[in-house]
Amino acid sequence: MTTSILVPVFAALGDETRWSILVALGEEDASASALAGRLPVTRQAIAKHLAVLQEVGLVESVRVGRELRYRVLGSQLSETAKRLDRIGAQWDRRLAAIKRIAEDL
Amino acid sequence: MTTSILVPVFAALGDETRWSILVALGEEDASASALAGRLPVTRQAIAKHLAVLQEVGLVESVRVGRELRYRVLGSQLSETAKRLDRIGAQWDRRLAAIKRIAEDL
DNA sequence: GATTACTGCAACCACATAGTTGCATTAACC
DNA sequence: GGTTAATGCAACTATGTGGTTGCAGTAATC
Numbered sequence: 354m355t356t357s358i359l360v361p362v363f364a365a366l367g368d369e370t371r372w373s374i375l376v377a378l379g380e381e382d383a384s385a386s387a388l389a390g391r392l393p394v395t396r397q398a399i400a401k402h403l404a405v406l407q408e409v410g411l412v413e414s415v416r417v418g419r420e421l422r423y424r425v426l427g428s429q430l431s432e433t434a435k436r437l438d439r440i441g442a443q444w445d446r447r448l449a450a451i452k453r454i455a456e457d458l
Numbered sequence: 459m460t461t462s463i464l465v466p467v468f469a470a471l472g473d474e475t476r477w478s479i480l481v482a483l484g485e486e487d488a489s490a491s492a493l494a495g496r497l498p499v500t501r502q503a504i505a506k507h508l509a510v511l512q513e514v515g516l517v518e519s520v521r522v523g524r525e526l527r528y529r530v531l532g533s534q535l536s537e538t539a540k541r542l543d544r545i546g547a548q549w550d551r552r553l554a555a556i557k558r559i560a561e562d563l
Numbered sequence: 564g565a566t567t568a569c570t571g572c573a574a575c576c577a578c579a580t581a582g583t584t585g586c587a588t589t590a591a592c593c
Numbered sequence: 594g595g596t597t598a599a600t601g602c603a604a605c606t607a608t609g610t611g612g613t614t615g616c617a618g619t620a621a622t623c
Contacts, residue, residue: 360473361472365472366464366468367465367471368581372464380552384599385599386599386600394583396599397584397601398582401580418590419591419599419600420598420600425549427551427553430542430543430549433546437535437538438540440535441534441537441539442536444530445532446532447484447485473611475611489569490570491568491569500612500614502612503611503613505570506612507611523621
């Protein structure tokens, strides 16, 4: 169970502003400056958030002319979801087993 | 897309110690004191973490005699995983659409 | 009923981080 | 080539939070 790699991803997802950024990027790719126009925080704050998101593989960047355009990576989210589901199912199996034993008494 | 409810769950999952607690509880139900015996943090720290986890529905507690025993809830994890996967798939669909358009040119 | 073992609460500390402002830099575009 | 509009970097602030210690409360157990 390789949870250690997952934790930073969750930490990245555990912030409202970062979700706003992800949702905005989910609609269309954008630069930090462009995002700053839509969100109630400065460009620099957004740049920091994008660095965090890129670090854990939730976004990637591409240079387009003089701007750095960011793109959201749904695959990383789906991958994380799969692992989560597996762990959750495992825990539920144990619970079910306990209930079964209790009923057998 | 109701992400607002998800964010606190991810924030809760974005901490190594809390994962240690969840993993320990995944093996068997335990009280804060019992967990303190296994993990390198004090009981009080663990109690705070359990409060956070309970707040977002990742664990529940049951009184057993004079101890408060905690149990991990895999269902909440699976539910979160489902939502994550849906969002990730949506983002990937958009990306795929863009690629399709690019190839059509 | 006294002891024991657990939980609950409060104050406090240190560090991380979300946010800001300000300035330097770099690359398009006219 | 100068202007403009983007990014990059640094310093600083404030707040949140993970962690601690210490003590009070409470409920089993002998």
